[in-house]
Amino acid sequence: MEKVRLTVYRSSGEGRGRFQEFSVPFEEGMTVLGAMRYVEQNLDTTLAVRWNCKAARCGSCAAEINERPALMCKTRVESLGMDSTITVTPMKAYPNVRDLVSDPTENFDISGRIPAFKPKKGLKKPWVFYERDVERSQEFRRCIECFLCQDTCHVVREHKSGYVGPRHVIEAAALDMHPMDALKRHVYLNREAGLGFCNITKCCQDVCPEHIRITDNAIIPEKERGADVFYDPLVYAIKRLKGENK
Amino acid sequence: MKPFNKNIGKDSEANLKAEHITADILIIGAGGAGLRAAIAAQERGADVIIVSKSLLGKAHTVMAEGGIAASLGDVDSKDNWEVHFSDIIAEGVYLSNWRMAEILAREAPGRVYELEHYGALFDRTSEGRIMQRAFGGHTYRRLCHVGDKTGLEMLRVLQSRVLHRQIRIMDETVVTRLFKAKGRICGAFTVRLRSGTLAVIEANAVIVATGGCGRLYMVTSNSWESTGDGAGLAYGAGAELMDMEMIQFHPTGMVYPPGAKGLLVTEGVRGEGGILLNSRGERFMERYSPTRKELDARDVVARAIYAEIEAGNGTEHGGVYLDISFKGRNFILKKLPGMYSQFMDFAGIDITKERMEVAPTVHYQMGGIRVDAESTATCIPGLYAAGEACAGLHGANRLGGNSLADILVFGKRSGENAAKYALGKRHNAIPEHEVHMESKRIASYLGRGTNPYVIAEKLRETMSTHAGIIRDGKELAEALGIVKRLKGDAKRMAVGGGLKYNKGLVECFAVNSMLLSAEAILRSALMRKESRGAHTRKDFPKKSPEWRRNIICRYSSGKMELSTADVPALPKRLAHLVKKEAY
Ligand SMILES: Cc1cc2nc3c(=O)[nH]c(=O)nc-3n(C[C@H](O)[C@H](O)[C@H](O)COP(=O)(O)OP(=O)(O)OC[C@H]3O[C@@H](n4cnc5c(N)ncnc54)[C@H](O)[C@@H]3O)c2cc1C
Ligand code: SF4
Numbered sequence A: 001m002e003k004v005r006l007t008v009y010r011s012s013g014e015g016r017g018r019f020q021e022f023s024v025p026f027e028e029g030m031t032v033l034g035a036m037r038y039v040e041q042n043l044d045t046t047l048a049v050r051w052n053c054k055a056a057r058c059g060s061c062a063a064e065i066n067e068r069p070a071l072m073c074k075t076r077v078e079s080l081g082m083d084s085t086i087t088v089t090p091m092k093a094y095p096n097v098r099d100l101v102s103d104p105t106e107n108f109d110i111s112g113r114i115p116a117f118k119p120k121k122g123l124k125k126p127w128v129f130y131e132r133d134v135e136r137s138q139e140f141r142r143c144i145e146c147f148l149c150q151d152t153c154h155v156v157r158e159h160k161s162g163y164v165g166p167r168h169v170i171e172a173a174a175l176d177m178h179p180m181d182a183l184k185r186h187v188y189l190n191r192e193a194g195l196g197f198c199n200i201t202k203c204c205q206d207v208c209p210e211h212i213r214i215t216d217n218a219i220i221p222e223k224e225r226g227a228d229v230f231y232d233p234l235v236y237a238i239k240r241l242k243g244e245n246k
Numbered sequence B: 001m002k003p004f005n006k007n008i009g010k011d012s013e014a015n016l017k018a019e020h021i022t023a024d025i026l027i028i029g030a031g032g033a034g035l036r037a038a039i040a041a042q043e044r045g046a047d048v049i050i051v052s053k054s055l056l057g058k059a060h061t062v063m064a065e066g067g068i069a070a071s072l073g074d075v076d077s078k079d080n081w082e083v084h085f086s087d088i089i090a091e092g093v094y095l096s097n098w099r100m101a102e103i104l105a106r107e108a109p110g111r112v113y114e115l116e117h118y119g120a121l122f123d124r125t126s127e128g129r130i131m132q133r134a135f136g137g138h139t140y141r142r143l144c145h146v147g148d149k150t151g152l153e154m155l156r157v158l159q160s161r162v163l164h165r166q167i168r169i170m171d172e173t174v175v176t177r178l179f180k181a182k183g184r185i186c187g188a189f190t191v192r193l194r195s196g197t198l199a200v201i202e203a204n205a206v207i208v209a210t211g212g213c214g215r216l217y218m219v220t221s222n223s224w225e226s227t228g229d230g231a232g233l234a235y236g237a238g239a240e241l242m243d244m245e246m247i248q249f250h251p252t253g254m255v256y257p258p259g260a261k262g263l264l265v266t267e268g269v270r271g272e273g274g275i276l277l278n279s280r281g282e283r284f285m286e287r288y289s290p291t292r293k294e295l296d297a298r299d300v301v302a303r304a305i306y307a308e309i310e311a312g313n314g315t316e317h318g319g320v321y322l323d324i325s326f327k328g329r330n331f332i333l334k335k336l337p338g339m340y341s342q343f344m345d346f347a348g349i350d351i352t353k354e355r356m357e358v359a360p361t362v363h364y365q366m367g368g369i370r371v372d373a374e375s376t377a378t379c380i381p382g383l384y385a386a387g388e389a390c391a392g393l394h395g396a397n398r399l400g401g402n403s404l405a406d407i408l409v410f411g412k413r414s415g416e417n418a419a420k421y422a423l424g425k426r427h428n429a430i431p432e433h434e435v436h437m438e439s440k441r442i443a444s445y446l447g448r449g450t451n452p453y454v455i456a457e458k459l460r461e462t463m464s465t466h467a468g469i470i471r472d473g474k475e476l477a478e479a480l481g482i483v484k485r486l487k488g489d490a491k492r493m494a495v496g497g498g499l500k501y502n503k504g505l506v507e508c509f510a511v512n513s514m515l516l517s518a519e520a521i522l523r524s525a526l527m528r529k530e531s532r533g534a535h536t537r538k539d540f541p542k543k544s545p546e547w548r549r550n551i552i553c554r555y556s557s558g559k560m561e562l563s564t565a566d567v568p569a570l571p572k573r574l575a576h577l578v579k580k581e582a583y
């Protein structure tokens, strides 16, 4: 029987971990999560690995596979080449709990600080608005909170700049683009949420399993709005470039 | 293989000391029901803690696809709560609690608008109202939806509201036991996975919103966490379980590849016009259900697919075909984006060009904890239940979309009623020796013993082969024997490692819950000597008027005791809405 070879990060949560090799029988269409589940059920029940839906819908199983942030349940083993060993490590942007599990709960504190949805005053019920009004916001609402974009973002990862990160920019943008919402969150984003530290590398949107165009459709528009209020050299440059290209 | 983390396996008595936390209300579960309950209870002034086994925002609800059933009449203006009500009673094959059905039908529109006012963005009609789609068994187009990601939208909106309020959340925390003092609920025991610590939560009221038990079966659409823990906890505290034999098989789950087997293919595919074909290319639903065809109730379509496969008309991987490709790429990408990527990612199939292969998958538990229709209270003072964890609304078959409506409507009611009950009451202290015993029980799972995953696997296999779509007395009895043996094995369960993020330990708790639910399902299924809704007996293929009764399981002097109760009779004011049951 064909085997899948894995190198898995193991740790107690304190200090540095180490790598452990596993070999599991291959099954057609097997995902990396499938291989991990084989390990946790048959080879080592102490392996800590977080998963829930196994359908790429809940965002639980985010990790780094061969150093690339990805969902384990959405990554097929074959796509990584059958003759090489697959390396699986936890997301690095967050404190490690144990093995492949890290603790992304700081994101919930951030969510709680983003100014909540606030309907405009005096709206007649039932609310009337159209498909074209919801499409922009709905793109961001596909977010499954896997936090892979956060994990990829070098600003979130390395600098303690106070930047809330791409997930939360789209969270705010989803509210801003809600047709019935009364607030504008660019002041919050630029002043409190550190949006100015983002230098538009687009790494976040490259890893998003929901293919949300985080940088193009949320970050840049929010920066542009902010740029009218605050001076952001990068956006200023982009705006000029865009203007010239038109 | 030697476990790597063996050094943290030696939990001394000191590590097993439990921290004490108090609240007015403890809500177990952060799915739609739990979050909606928390908002309602907090609005009434209660101090609330939500505990959930998975990370916040990952609850099973997040997967819900097709929509929320509510008779807004935005698409079909003839729709109203009375039609919705009669659909529930008829499709639930007359086992539903009429009052729960009435409450749901009347209150669902209000809850949907409220969710919209919390910030949910539903798909729109051309008049700018909430878009509603057709679903099996609903007379009118009734499901308010966001593409095929309705559950995600619901959960995020509720989650955001909870995060902006004074509501404490303890996620990745497993409740292992409920405590009672002087006859009423007084709290619960928990294991906190991330910190690897124990906590006792003292509360006047507990709401069980733990979802279903799909993971009792090999092929299921359900999440890791759906192991029937709520039924186990409530039963352990003395509450009653009802309609446990009623397990819904969703007609269309993925069959291929093996790792994706069971993943749901939303009814929305058929709601949007998709058709079912057997391997001979025949649209077989025309034979089984000439008028409603693919959109008949779930139990009917699931049995038809099962029969086609049994008759040798199945596909290569043991399913039938589901085709929507003729609707065109743009339509499919807008209306069913989740399905598109699910098939693309997991099977390499482009559903805008190719047919899907599908077969029934275990999806939903109609039965569960028995509650009062108005208040969601169980028979134990202070213990409430809401959502998929409880019984009564859906009878013998749930209509698609009614669960998301259920968790909003009854989630809210449970929060309000628990708050009414809990506020102003003095806490009953949790008996110290019971806390001590529970810590010791948990410690007993750490060490050398039988692997819980092995027991779970055997149980799943047994339930799948012996208590599936078509049942039979002999097989059910045999399964009960196996479950008894597995209960013995479960006494010796243990895993390596310590308390910290030990999923093997969580599996030990889950195995106990699953064994309890399995026993209740099997005993109830054996008792019901007829075929009704989701419950089909080969040896009793007909529906029987004598069995228009609910089966109830409770704990009594060391064992499970079964009894039956009349389905509450429809009051005059509603009787005219419902067609008389035909036999
Ligand atoms: C793929 C799919 C699609 C669906 N689509 C639809 C649809 O379109 N329309 C519809 O109406 N219904 C649909 N359903 C059904 C519906 O989603 C569920 O019935 C519903 O979401 C259940 O919600 P809940 O709040 O009762 O429980 P869940 O969402 O299941 O939440 C249970 C919670 O309890 C927690 N929990 C469980 N045990 C413990 C424990 N021991 N300790 C602590 N916490 C615990 C879990 O962590 C979780 O937070 C679908 C289901 C699936 C699987
Ligand atoms: S575009 Fe901005 S948010 Fe995205 S990865 Fe780059 S720096 Fe981070």
Ligand code: SF4
Pocket: A142, A143, A144, A145, A146, A147, A148, A149, A150, A166, A167, A170, A207, A208, A209, A210, A211, A212, A214
């Ligand atoms: S935006 Fe994409 S990558 Fe970021 S958390 Fe959401 S789904 Fe994940």
Ligand code: FES
Pocket: A050, A051, A052, A053, A054, A055, A056, A057, A058, A059, A060, A061, A062, A071, A072, A073, A074
């Ligand atoms: S397990 Fe839910 S996204 Fe992978």
